[in-house]
Every structure is written in C-alpha cells, then in structure tokens.
Amino acid sequence: MVRDAREDFVDRVKAIDPWFKLGDMEAFWPALRDLVAMAPDREDLSRKKSHYLASLAARSLAREDPASALAFLDLADRALQPSHLTEFLLEERADFRRQAESSLTRKRPR
Numbered sequence: 001m002v003r004d005a006r007e008d009f010v011d012r013v014k015a016i017d018p019w020f021k022l023g024d025m026e027a028f029w030p031a032l033r034d035l036v037a038m039a040p041d042r043e044d045l046s047r048k049k050s051h052y053l054a055s056l057a058a059r060s061l062a063r064e065d066p067a068s069a070l071a072f073l074d075l076a077d078r079a080l081q082p083s084h085l086t087e088f089l090l091e092e093r094a095d096f097r098r099q100a101e102s103s104l105t106r107k108r109p110r
Helices: 005-020 025-037 043-062 066-079 087-107
Strands: none
Touching: 005 025, 005 043, 025 043, 025 066, 043 066, 043 087, 066 087
C-alpha cells in the first residue's frame, strides 16, 4: 500500500509534537523544518502546515513566549505559498502575530 503525503504529515506531527510539549527545542526545530519542507506543492498540506504553525504560535503565547510565537509565524511566512491558503488561515496567523508583537512591546523596558 502506498502512503499518502498527508498520512506522512500527520505521523510526523505526532512524532515531533511531544518534543515541543517537553520543551526540547533542539530536537524539535530541525524536525519542524523537515515537516514544513515536505510536499511544498500540495495545497492541502500547506493549509495543514499553516494551521499547525499557528497552533505552535498560540501555544507559545500561552507559555508567555512571544519570541517563539513570532519564530513559528516567520517560518510559515517564509515557507508556505500564500496562494495555497484560505483567508481564515492568513488571518489566524496575522492575529497571533499581532498578539505576539503586542506582548513583546509590553515586556520591553522603557
């Protein structure tokens, strides 16, 4: 049986997400970059990647780590074709970016 790229994507997310939950970013980032690089021409996977990266940003914001949230959003901006994404997904990322930037502004010493 031939595996579909979508199934591979889901399996990879399941494999690397525990590293994020544990805070093992040294193992997580290379695996995340590999995940984002897979099947760049597949619109369905671009949408899943966008949503996953947005969820990582949201989880980083919940951990009060806006710098990491921005790093995930920047990766999405660099790696994903906007033409593959829905308006909802683009707005989802823009909203998390606004939250992260606002949080960083509040944390800066004056």
